[in-house]
Amino acid sequence: MVAQSLLAAISAEAAKYNARPISAKISCGRLYSINEEILCFAFEALAKGTPCEGLRLMIEQKPLQVKCRNCDKTFEVDINSEINCPGCGSSDLDMLPDSPLLLEEIELEEKD
Amino acid sequence: MFKVDLKKKILDANEQCAFENTKLLAEKKIFCLNMISSPGSGKTTILAKTITDLKDRLKIAVIEGDIKTDIDTQKIKTTGAPAVQINTHGACHLSAEQITAGLHNLPLETLDMVVIENVGNLVCPTDFELGENAKLVVLSVAEGDDKPAKYPAIFSKARVLLINKIDLLKVVDFDLERVKTDARRLNPDLKIFSVSAKTGEGMQNWYDWLLGQHG
Numbered sequence: 001m002v003a004q005s006l007l008a009a010i011s012a013e014a015a016k017y018n019a020r021p022i023s024a025k026i027s028c029g030r031l032y033s034i035n036e037e038i039l040c041f042a043f044e045a046l047a048k049g050t051p052c053e054g055l056r057l058m059i060e061q062k063p064l065q066v067k068c069r070n071c072d073k074t075f076e077v078d079i080n081s082e083i084n085c086p087g088c089g090s091s092d093l094d095m096l097p098d099s100p101l102l103l104e105e106i107e108l109e110e111k112d
Numbered sequence: 113m114f115k116v117d118l119k120k121k122i123l124d125a126n127e128q129c130a131f132e133n134t135k136l137l138a139e140k141k142i143f144c145l146n147m148i149s150s151p152g153s154g155k156t157t158i159l160a161k162t163i164t165d166l167k168d169r170l171k172i173a174v175i176e177g178d179i180k181t182d183i184d185t186q187k188i189k190t191t192g193a194p195a196v197q198i199n200t201h202g203a204c205h206l207s208a209e210q211i212t213a214g215l216h217n218l219p220l221e222t223l224d225m226v227v228i229e230n231v232g233n234l235v236c237p238t239d240f241e242l243g244e245n246a247k248l249v250v251l252s253v254a255e256g257d258d259k260p261a262k263y264p265a266i267f268s269k270a271r272v273l274l275i276n277k278i279d280l281l282k283v284v285d286f287d288l289e290r291v292k293t294d295a296r297r298l299n300p301d302l303k304i305f306s307v308s309a310k311t312g313e314g315m316q317n318w319y320d321w322l323l324g325q326h327g
Contacts, residue, residue: 001207001240005122015285022113026122031265033235062299079264083297095268095298101239103120109113 002034002101003042009103019108022055029098030064030079062099069094082106126240128197129208133215133243138219144228145324146242148266150259151232151248154276156184157310158250159227165190165312166319170326174223175214179231181277194218205237206230224326234259238266245325246271253277253286260294267295272303274318 014021028034031111036059047053063076066083070090077083085089121127129244137144145157156176161170173194174182180199188195196217197224198210218226228244238247249270251259254277260267273295275288288306295302295327303321307314 001126001203002122005125009118009120009122013118017116019114027188031268032239033265066298077298079298080270090142093298098265101122102121102208103118105117107113107114107115 003039006039006043006057006103007046007050007052009031010055010106011050013106014051014108018109019110021052021055021099021106022109023058023107025058025060025104025106026102027060027062027099027104029062031098032061032101034059034061034101060104065096065100067090067094067096122163123240126208127197129212130241130243133208134245135213136215136220137211137226137243137245138225142220142226144226144242145248146228146230146237146244147248147250148230148234148237149252150234150255153164153232153250153252153255154309155229155232155250156187156222156285158274158276158307159229160187160191160307161312161315162319163188163193165315166226166322167192169323170224171222172227173218173223175218175226175228177210177229177231180205184229194223197269200231204231204233204235205240206242207240208242211242213257225322234263234266236271242302244315248272248274250274250276251291253280253284253288257285257287257290260291264298270299270302272318273311274319275304275306276309278306278313279311279323 008096010021010024040057043057065074067074068079069084070093071088073085073087075086116140167211174188176197182197185195185197196214199216228242249266292304305318307318
């Protein structure tokens with residue numbers, strides 16, 4: 001579903017500019033179950049025979065952010081480690097919403 | 113060669129549809145839970161028991177998501193509650209569009225709650241909003257106490273965790289406290305109820321929470 005939506009979005013943009021898509025950058029939070037290898041494989045398979053065939057896909061995973069309820073400091077965390085606020089040491093924390101799955105930008109080439 | 117800056121949500125179509133579901137549910141004053149777990153954790157048994165025990169206080173309907181069969185829908189229907197089956201034919205999660213169709217096949221005017229029993233899978237359903245008010249994650253003690261650490265996303269996004277099959281605690285190595293600590297690390301406000309849908313142990317606390325959600 002992610003690869004399908006991605007292909008549709010990139011194809012629509014390329015058509016709008018009447019250009020050929022070369023590469024696309026996407027980003028998502030750590031909590032998304034996005035595996036780069038699998039997504040690229042699925043995209044490649046779906047893109048075959050479309051103007052997106054051969055497109056280079058780059059995926060950036062954004063770190064999880066946590067806000068301390070005690071001192072309001074916001075910091076990045078690794079999900080599987082013990083977490084305390086680096087500012088005040090408190091463990092009373094709020095996890096901030098995970099970054100959404102975004103199509104950040106695409107690179108296009110004018111058709112000859 | 114030129115770049116186009118987009119910052120476009122890739123799952124926008126699903127989210128738009130989820131938003132419409134939320135609007136419809138709010139209009140009808142229905143509270144909606146998206147129930148997520150591994151296969152075999154006891155989701156359907158929990159629902160059947162809950163519906164039966166709260167029969168006089170809450171009108172609950174169920175949208176069942178499964179890859180194949182309507183076994184779960186049949187089980188829910190024995191309680192007298194309305195239930196609709198969605199077969200995904202291989203897809204590992206439900207999407208918002210399928211819920212829209214499911215909602216239109218339920219007697220919404222008569223309902224207090226809709227529970228969506230997602231496809232048994234601790235991973236993919238987490239990423240797809242359906243329009244629910246809250247996610248409910250179920251973990252049975254037979255699955256092991258390392259699940260919140262291994263599958264952090266669902267335990268981070270859920271509002272409630274039901275630890276089911278606690279009648280089996282005597283025969284499995286399951287550290288309840290470890291699960292609670294790991295789950296609360298990134299979700300300090302997570303409500304955790306330890307239950308056995310089979311014996312009824314602990315179910316009352318879960319019912320109290322559920323009744324509290326219905327305005």
